[in-house]
Amino acid sequence: MTNQSAYTVLFSAGESSGDQHAANMFLELKKRCPAMRGIGMGCSKMRQAGIDVRYDSAGIGVIGLVEILKHYGEIRRALNLLKQIIRDEKPDLLVCVDYKEFNLRLARFAKSQGVKVLFYVSPQVWAWRPGRVKTYGKAIDMMAVIFPFETRYYEAENVPVRYVGHPSVDKVHPQRSRSEDFELFGLDPNRPVVGILPGSRGNEIKRILPVMLAAAAILAAQRPELQFVLPQADSISDAALAAHFGNTSLAVKVIKQQPYDVIQCCDAVMTTSGTASLEIALLGVPMVIVYRLAAFSYWLGKRLVKIPFIGLPNIIAGKAIVKELIQEQLTPESLAAEILQLLGDGEYRQRCISALQAVKHQLGEGGGSKNMAQLALEMLGGA
Template identity: 30%
Template sequence: MSLRVGMVAGEPSGDLLAARIIRGISRHDTQSLCQGIGGPAMAKQGFEAWKPMDALTVFGYVDALKRMPNLLSTYFNVKKRWLSDKPDVFVGIDAPDFNLRLELQLKQAGVPTVHFVGPSIWAWRYERINKIRQAVSHMLVLFPFEVEIYQKEGVPVTYVGHPLAEIIPMQPDKTAARRYLGVDPNARVLALMPGSRASEIKLLGPRFLQAAQILLKQDPDLQVLVPMVNPARRKEFQVLLDQYPIPSCRIIEQTGEQSPLVTPAPLQTGSFQGQAQENAAASIDFKERPAAWNVMEAADAVLVASGTATLEAALFKRPMVISYVLSPMMKRMMEWKSGQARPYVPWVGLPNVLARDFVVPELLQDDATPQALAEASWKALTDASYARQVSERFTQIHESLWRNTPELAAQAIVQQAR
C-alpha cells in the first residue's frame, strides 16, 4: 500500500522546500501520494493540489484581515477532508499560523504530524513552544542551533540543513554571473534589494536609492543592479527610481521559469567543497534561477532588506548591509502580537543570528538613513580585507547548513508514518 502524505505549503519558498521533500519521499516509496495545498514546484514532483498555495499567501496583517474569510474556508475544507480520510502522515511546511492549528486537530485525531521550518521562537514569542508541543509529532529544523531548543522542550526534532546550501555554489562565479547579465567584469557593482512586498518597496526603496545617489558621488562609475520578483514590484520601484534617478541602475526581472530544483549528488561526509556540491551548482542554468541570485553573484556587495535574501547573500559570500523599516502602525501591531519591542536575540539578520555575531551591519528603523546606509555600503564595496573576512565567516555558515536535506527530511517523515 502506497504512502499517503498530506501537505500544506503557503508561500513560494515553502513550495520549493516541499518539492524537494516530495522527491525524497518518492525515493523511499515510488507509489507515494502527496496531496493538499501547494504550488508549481510541488506539482512538478507529482503533488496533487486540492487548492493552490495562493489561497494562503498573505502579505502582512492588513492583507491577512482582508482575506480572513477565504483563509477560514480553506482551513475548514482541508481539515474536514483529512479528518474523514486520514493520511498516513501530515507535513506542514512553514506557514505556522495555519499549519499549527491544522496539525493540532490532525494529531488529536491520531495522524502523525511533521512541521518543517520551525517558527523563530528563538527571536519572537517563545511561548509558541507550548502550541508546537501539542500539535507537532516531529519538528524538522533548518538551523543547527534550533535542535537544542526543541530537545530541551521535549519536542522530537531533526536537523535537516537548509536546502539553499545544497543549491547555491560554495564558490560563487562572479565572472560567469556578470557575463550572463552583461555587466562589465571590472566594474564596481552594488546590488539593491529592498524586498518583495509592496510595503517594503515603499519604505526601503527611497532610502536605498538615496544611499546609491550618495555612493555615485564617490564613484560615478558604480553599477547598481536591482532584482524584482514580479512586474508589480518593478512598477512600484520604477516610480521611486523616477523620483531618485540612478543613471547606472538596471532593474533585473526573472526571464525564465524559476525552478532551482537541482538534484544534488550524494553528500560526501566531510567534503563540503567536494565534487558533489560543485556538480549541483553546475547543473543550474542562470536563466532558471531567481533573478536575485544572479544579481547577488554578480555583485561586489549587497544592500538588502532583512529576510531570507540575507541568508542567500551570505551563501553567495557577499558582504552586505542589512536594513529594515516598519511603518508606525505595523510596528505597533507587531509589538502587540508578540508582546515584544524587539527580538530576544541582539541580531535581526539571519547571517548574524547564525554567526552569533555582528558579522555585517544592521541599520533598522531610524538608523536606516541614506547617509548611514551609504557609508556602510561603501565599506562593503571597497574594503577588500573586510570582504575576505566576511566571506570566510559565511563559508563556515554555508558548511554548517549543507546537508542532504531531501533524504534527511524524507527519512523522518516516513518513520513517523510507520
C-alpha cells in the same frame, strides 16, 4: 516500502521560502517513491515539483500584526480550505513548512482528525516565547529543526525532534561560473555590481524597495561605474516592481529565476532579512540587512523578541558580522553609506567575508531535503 500508491502527503507552505523547501522535499520523496502524491498550499516551486497546489499562497506571505490583519480574510479562507481537504481526503501525513501560527492551527486540526503531523522549520523559540515548545509539542508528531542548537529546546520538553540540516546549504549553488553569468546578464566584469533584494512579499516591496532604489540613486551619483541587479522573487509580479521603477531613471537589470547566479555576480548586496540573507552568506557576498514593518508591528516585536539581531547570519554568528538597518535607521543615505564602505574599505570588506565563511562552516554539509524525505517516509511507514 509497501503500498506506495496509497500515500498522500499534504503540504502547507505560506511563504516563498517554504514553497521552495516543500518542493525540494517532495522531489526527494518522489525519487524514493515515484507513486507518492503531493497536494496542498504553496506557489510555483511546488507546482513545478509536481505537487497539486490547491491554494496559491502568494498573497498571504506577510509579516507583522498589522499586515496579517489586513489579509485576515484571505488567510482564513486558506485555512478553511486545507481543513476541508483533511476532512474529505484524509492525507497520510501533513507537512507544515514554516508559516508558524497558521500551521499551528492547521496542525491542531489535523491531529484531531487522526492525521500525522511533521512540522518543518521550528518557530524561533530561542528568540521569543520559548513556552511555544509545549504548545507545538501537543499539536505535532515530529519537529524538524534546521539549526543544530534548536534540538535542546524540544528535548527538554520531551517533544520528538530531529535536526535535518538547513535546506539552503543544498540549494544555494549557482548554475554557471561567474564569468559566464556576467556575459549572460550583459554585465561588465570590470565594473562593480550591487545587488538589490527587496524581499519576496508584497508588503516588503512596498516598504523597502523605494528606499533601496533611492539608495541606489545616491550610489550611482557618487560612483557612476556601478551596475545594479535585482533577482526577482517568483512570488513578486512584474506589475509590483513596475509600479516603483516608474519613479526612477536608474538602470537596474531585473533577472528572473536565477537568484544565486545573480548574487554571485555582486560585490555587495542590500537585502531584506530572512532566508535571503542566509543564502547571500552562503555565497560569501558582503551585504547590509534591512527591514521595515508597520510602526505598531515593530513596537510589539521589540517587546517580544529577546535577541539583539534580526539577520540570520548575525544570529548564527552570535554577533554583528553584518550591518542591520531597521525601521528609522533605514534611510537611503544610511543604506548607501554602508554599501560604499563594503565596496571601498578593503579591510572592512574582508572581515565581513571571513565572518560569512565561518557561518557557512557552522551550517555543515546540508542534506536537509533528503533528510526530510527520509523522516517523512519513516513516519508514513509507521502508519
